[in-house]
Amino acid sequence: DIVLTQSPGSLSLSPGDRATLSCRASQSVKSNYLAWYRQKPGQAPRLLISGASSRATGIPDRFSGSGSGSGTDFTLTISRLEPEDFAVYYCHQYGSSPTFGQGTKVEVK
Amino acid sequence: QVQLVQSGAEVKKPGSSVRVSCKASGGTFSTYTFNWVRQAPGQGLEWMGRIIPVYDTTSYAQDFQGRVIFSADESTMTAYMELSRLRFEDTAVYYCASPNLLPSADDSFEIWGQGTFVTVSS
Numbered sequence: 001d002i003v004l005t006q007s008p009g010s011l012s013l014s015p016g017d018r019a020t021l022s023c024r025a026s027q028s029v030k031s032n033y034l035a036w037y038r039q040k041p042g043q044a045p046r047l048l049i050s051g052a053s054s055r056a057t058g059i060p061d062r063f064s065g066s067g068s069g070s071g072t073d074f075t076l077t078i079s080r081l082e083p084e085d086f087a088v089y090y091c092h093q094y095g096s097s098p099t100f101g102q103g104t105k106v107e108v109k
Numbered sequence: 110q111v112q113l114v115q116s117g118a119e120v121k122k123p124g125s126s127v128r129v130s131c132k133a134s135g136g137t138f139s140t141y142t143f144n145w146v147r148q149a150p151g152q153g154l155e156w157m158g159r160i161i162p163v164y165d166t167t168s169y170a171q172d173f174q175g176r177v178i179f180s181a182d183e184s185t186m187t188a189y190m191e192l193s194r195l196r197f198e199d200t201a202v203y204y205c206a207s208p209n210l211l212p213s214a215d216d217s218f219e220i221w222g223q224g225t226f227v228t229v230s231s
Contacts (some may be wrong), residue, residue, distance in 0.1 A: 001171075035217040037154075044204055044224055045154065050217035057209075057219070090154055094216045097170065098144070100154040 002027055002093050006101035012109040019078040020037045021104045023091035030072035030095030039103075040087045048089075049076060081106070090100055111135035111213050113222035120228045126193040129225045131205030133186045139163040140210040143188035144218060147201040157166065157203075160188060195229045202226050 003026040013019055014103070032052040037045035047056040049065035051073055062079045078085055086108050091101040112141040116130040133141055158169040160179035167179050173192075181188045188205060203225045206218035 033217075038219075044220070044221035046221075047219045050215055050219075056217075064111065089200075090178055092154070092217070095219075097168075098156040100146075101155065102153045 001079055001097050002029065002042050002095075002099050004091050004093060004101035006091055006104045008104060009102075010105040010107060013081055014109045015081050015083060017081050017109075019081055019085070019106055021076040021078075021089055021091075023062075023074040023076070023101050025072045025093060027076070028092045029067075030071075032067050033093060033095035034065075034067060034074050035092045035094065036063075037090045037092060038085070038087050039090065040084070045090060053101075076088075077105060078106075093103075111210060111220055113207065113220055115203075115205060115222040115225045118226040118228070120230060121195050123195055123197060123229055123231055125195050126191060127195060128189055128191040128226070129203050129205075131188045131190070131222050133188070133207075136210040138181075138183050138186045141188075141207045142216070143179065144206045145177075145179065145190045146204045146206055146218070148156070148204070148224075149201040152201075157190070162188070183188050192227075195227075197229050200227065200229045 005024045007022045029041035036049040036054045039045040053065045064077045068072045088103045088105045090103050111223050114132045121127050136227050142161045144159040160167045162181040178191045205222040207220045209219040
């Protein structure tokens with residue numbers, strides 16, 4: 001199985017700051033089938049980005065995703081943090097047997 | 110509106126089984142793929158496997174092989190996850206999740222149930 005390693009484990013930022021989250025795969029993710037989710041406490045995850053860089057329906061453009069050409073390094077950027085963005089973020093590869101990263105917690109500084 | 114609604118919380122004894130349901134509404138049942146994902150308290154997400162009812166196929170993550178069974182009932186638009194030989198460490202929230210139903214969509218998990226909390230306790 002592909003192991004996804006997210007960094008950092010946590011991030012302390014202020015509203016309006018820029019957040020950069022990383023996800024590294026142990027092997028190339030097929031067809032860039034890499035997604036990002038935001039999970040607030042007590043809620044199910046919500047899809048933000050699929051295909052490494054495509055925003056899901058209704059997701060504002062402050063969220064953007066990118067991937068390296070190698071298919072192993074991926075980034076989620078939140079350009080200006082809103083109060084609802086303080087949450088845990090997971091990356092997820094679904095190109096082969098699906099796996100998730102361990103999560104990055106974005107907390108208020 | 111497409112949505113997945115799961116059954117309520119369960120408390121089970123070690124060694125017993127639990128069945129969680131996931132009822133789909135909106136859309137055509139044959140376009141759903143039901144993935145099952147669990148999350149232990151304070152932990153991350155773990156994919157358990159999936160069922161694709163239109164093809165009657167199932168895939169199970171290795172960690173759950175032999176202990177979990179997925180099924181689906183088109184007449185009630187409901188998918189089921191049954192986990193047997195429960196252990197204390199199976200205490201978790203269990204989610205069903207499906208890709209977007211559009212033909213152009215990929216297999217990312219856009220539609221999620223609200224989760225079902227299963228507690229394993231003696």
